[in-house]
Amino acid sequence: MTNILEVKNLQARIAGNTILNGLDLTVRAGEVHAIMGPNGSGKSTLAQVIAGHADYEVLGGSVTYMGKDLLELEPEERAREGVFLGFQYPVEIPGVNNAYLLKAAVNAKRRHNGQEEIDAFEFLKIARERMALLGMDASFLNRGVNEGFSGGEKKRNEILQMAMLEPTLAILDETDSGLDIDALKAVANGVNALRDPERAIVLVTHYQRLLDYIEPDHVHVLSKGKIIRSGDKTLALELENRGYEWVQEAASA
Amino acid sequence: MNVSALDQELFAAVIHAMPSDELSPVRNQAANQFSSLGFPTTRDEDWKYTNLSAAAEISNAWLRNRMDAAAATPSLPPPEVARPEILNQMDAHWLIIRNGSIDSSSLAELQNSLGPDIEFSKLSEQTDSTHINIDDPMSAMNAALLIDGLRLQVGANVEVSKPLGILQIDDPSQQASQIRIVIDLGENSRLQVIECALSADSGMQFSNAVTEASLARAATLEFVRIQTRSEQHIGVNRLIASLARDATLRHNAFDFGGALTRNDISVNIAGENAAAHLHGLYLASGKQHIDNHTRVEHRVGPAISNEEYRGVLNGRSRGVFNGQAVVFEGADGTDANQANHNLLLSDHAEIDTKPELEIYADDVKCSHGATVGQLDESSLFYLRSRGLDQDTARHLLTQAFAAGILAKLAVEESRNYLVDILDRRLSEVLDAG
Ligand SMILES: Nc1ncnc2c1ncn2[C@@H]1O[C@H](COP(=O)(O)OP(=O)(O)OP(=O)(O)O)[C@@H](O)[C@H]1O
Ligand SMILES: [Mg+2]
Numbered sequence: 001m002t003n004i005l006e007v008k009n010l011q012a013r014i015a016g017n018t019i020l021n022g023l024d025l026t027v028r029a030g031e032v033h034a035i036m037g038p039n040g041s042g043k044s045t046l047a048q049v050i051a052g053h054a055d056y057e058v059l060g061g062s063v064t065y066m067g068k069d070l071l072e073l074e075p076e077e078r079a080r081e082g083v084f085l086g087f088q089y090p091v092e093i094p095g096v097n098n099a100y101l102l103k104a105a106v107n108a109k110r111r112h113n114g115q116e117e118i119d120a121f122e123f124l125k126i127a128r129e130r131m132a133l134l135g136m137d138a139s140f141l142n143r144g145v146n147e148g149f150s151g152g153e154k155k156r157n158e159i160l161q162m163a164m165l166e167p168t169l170a171i172l173d174e175t176d177s178g179l180d181i182d183a184l185k186a187v188a189n190g191v192n193a194l195r196d197p198e199r200a201i202v203l204v205t206h207y208q209r210l211l212d213y214i215e216p217d218h219v220h221v222l223s224k225g226k227i228i229r230s231g232d233k234t235l236a237l238e239l240e241n242r243g244y245e246w247v248q249e250a251a252s253a
Numbered sequence: 254m255n256v257s258a259l260d261q262e263l264f265a266a267v268i269h270a271m272p273s274d275e276l277s278p279v280r281n282q283a284a285n286q287f288s289s290l291g292f293p294t295t296r297d298e299d300w301k302y303t304n305l306s307a308a309a310e311i312s313n314a315w316l317r318n319r320m321d322a323a324a325a326t327p328s329l330p331p332p333e334v335a336r337p338e339i340l341n342q343m344d345a346h347w348l349i350i351r352n353g354s355i356d357s358s359s360l361a362e363l364q365n366s367l368g369p370d371i372e373f374s375k376l377s378e379q380t381d382s383t384h385i386n387i388d389d390p391m392s393a394m395n396a397a398l399l400i401d402g403l404r405l406q407v408g409a410n411v412e413v414s415k416p417l418g419i420l421q422i423d424d425p426s427q428q429a430s431q432i433r434i435v436i437d438l439g440e441n442s443r444l445q446v447i448e449c450a451l452s453a454d455s456g457m458q459f460s461n462a463v464t465e466a467s468l469a470r471a472a473t474l475e476f477v478r479i480q481t482r483s484e485q486h487i488g489v490n491r492l493i494a495s496l497a498r499d500a501t502l503r504h505n506a507f508d509f510g511g512a513l514t515r516n517d518i519s520v521n522i523a524g525e526n527a528a529a530h531l532h533g534l535y536l537a538s539g540k541q542h543i544d545n546h547t548r549v550e551h552r553v554g555p556a557i558s559n560e561e562y563r564g565v566l567n568g569r570s571r572g573v574f575n576g577q578a579v580v581f582e583g584a585d586g587t588d589a590n591q592a593n594h595n596l597l598l599s600d601h602a603e604i605d606t607k608p609e610l611e612i613y614a615d616d617v618k619c620s621h622g623a624t625v626g627q628l629d630e631s632s633l634f635y636l637r638s639r640g641l642d643q644d645t646a647r648h649l650l651t652q653a654f655a656a657g658i659l660a661k662l663a664v665e666e667s668r669n670y671l672v673d674i675l676d677r678r679l680s681e682v683l684d685a686g
Pocket of ligand 1 (some may be wrong): 015017019
């Protein structure tokens with residue numbers, strides 16, 4: 001199996017604070033990984049560094065995506081190459097139409113891949129289909145990006161964008177937080193629909209319940225900017241029962 | 254400090270040489286007024302940030318030319334000019350004002366097509382000229398040097414079906430122009446105006462325009478002004494509006510061009526339940542200077558005024574906003590809101606914003622606020638993380654900022670044209686840095 005993402009000894013800081021302290025992670029095609037860990041351990045930092053947020057400074061190590069040095073690319077180039085980040089806190093952008101952004105995003109990727117821009121009719125058809133799958137009303141297309149969306153609606157909108165962009169690597173940062181049971185199932189459906197031998201998915205989550213719907217191949221514990229333990233799906237269950245302390249103690253021993 | 258002044262001798266000579274017509278008494282009175290007031294200087298609180306000395310210089314050159322031209326060739330017919338393309342882009346009845354003088358044939362055409370709904374006349378040809386405002390220096394200069402001036406009267410209960418388009422176009426060879434439009438709206442009447450101010454070519458220009466609007470009971474005036482002057486143009490634009498009971502004014506000022514632009518709006522709320530909605534959008538780059546001064550006087554209540562101006566400033570451009578709302582004693586039930594929001598896209602751009610409230614009544618609801626900021630970094634990153642390049646993302650976010658004003662557009666017929674030039678102008682402003 002090919003490596004989709006290879007993170008080696010990654011060190012990164014923000015505002016003078018070093019958050020990632022030599023992180024290693026390898027994600028192969030077809031796999032679903034879950035990253036868990038205490039608040040403030042650096043999960044979102046890892047996600048943001050992979051997406052290319054300029055506020056995070058990479059101090060050392062490497063991030064290789066599909067054999068390319070990801071850190072060399074601008075955020076938009078990463079997106080067009082097939083990297084998608086579902087934000088923990090999606091921003092509201094009043095005045096920018098949701099459908100417009102979706103279509104612009106799809107077309108940016110298509111142009112990058114030498115494909116023709118999507119036909120407006122075709123676009124609407126696909127968007128409506130995928131929205132139905134996610135239990136989203138079509139009227140969300142005509143609103144400002146996340147403008148006035150409830151917490152759960154924002155997360156669904158992230159998954160809609162993912163579904164339209166069909167990324168090779170999707171990193172979903174706590175997309176399950178704040179979702180009601182129906183929304184959780186809808187989001188899980190969206191993610192499972194994307195599962196494919198050619199793609200990979202990284203779920204950042206605090207809860208086992210998401211993993212009931214999306215079964216991970218690997219589960220990692222991130223603590224103080226490092227992955228301190230990896231295992232299969234049973235690790236998530238164990239964490240649910242025992243918390244993080246025992247893993248942290250074992251790691252520092 | 255203002256160093257230039259108008260050459261008094263030349264000024265007097267030009268006034269003297271103006272034709273003798275209905276405006277003559279006003280011109281003389283206004284000339285005296287202007288001679289004693291002079292150009293405003295930056296020592297005047299109201300003109301602190303906006304220096305008109307270049308306008309004075311242009312005006313002197315223009316006066317000199319006028320004297321020379323009058324001596325050499327008394328009356329050459331004006332050259333034929335092509336119908337500007339802009340007239341085909343908006344569904345309106347158009348009147349052309351070129352270099353401050355009204356195009357007689359388009360006026361006659363208008364009178365024909367708008368029939369009895371609107372009565373058009375030239376101020377230079379009508380008898381009653383008492384309402385011509387000469388209170389402030391620029392209005393006085395305007396009246397003193399006015400060639401003709403437009404008066405339009407809409408009768409009671411008349412709803413003019415199609416917008417009136419007023420094209421103000423100036424040739425740099427003419428250097429300076431004075432434009433005066435006097436609008437009288439009868440009771441319960443309605444008029445929409447799209448005013449486009451542009452330059453026929455680049456070159457030094459100064460235009461000094463005054464619009465006076467009097468709205469009788471329950472009249473509605475919806476007025477969109479779109480300014481796309483050349484980069485060497487200096488424009489001073491004044492609007493003086495008076496609203497009787499139940500009257501509504503919606504005014505939009507879109508300023509996209511010009512080297513230096515000063516808009517002065519005075520609204521007198523003189524009747525209960527009158528409403529004034531003032532919305533403006535300015536985009537500037539390079540060394541452009543745009544100054545919006547508004548003053549709303551609430552003399553009676555209840556009545557509403559809503560005001561919001563937004564600006565996008567890049568390069569070394571400078572914006573000025575001064576919004577005054579004055580609520581007079583007894584004007585209870587006044588609801589006055591004012592906001593000015595600015596996007597500063599460069600470290601060298603500057604905005605001086607000052608909302609001012611003066612309240613002498615007890616039962617009022619007033620709000621005011623000003624913001625100055627940059628494009629939101631997390632929004633930018635969000636858009637880029639979806640594959641949009643930086644320029645597109647910046648453009649989209651700036652457009653979204655401007656959309657807040659477009660949402661208040663007073664004359665729908667101007668929308669397509671506006672959206673189109675806004676889009677182009679935004680790209681220029683963002684690229685110019
Ligand atoms: N702009 C910033 N300035 C200073 N510290 C920051 C900044 N952004 C993040 N941090 C710090 O970096 C650390 C890691 O944050 P991160 O968001 O990656 O945590 P997380 O693992 O995603 O936590 P959570 O589970 O709460 O989402 C935190 O201690 C946080 O306070
Ligand atoms: Mg987080």
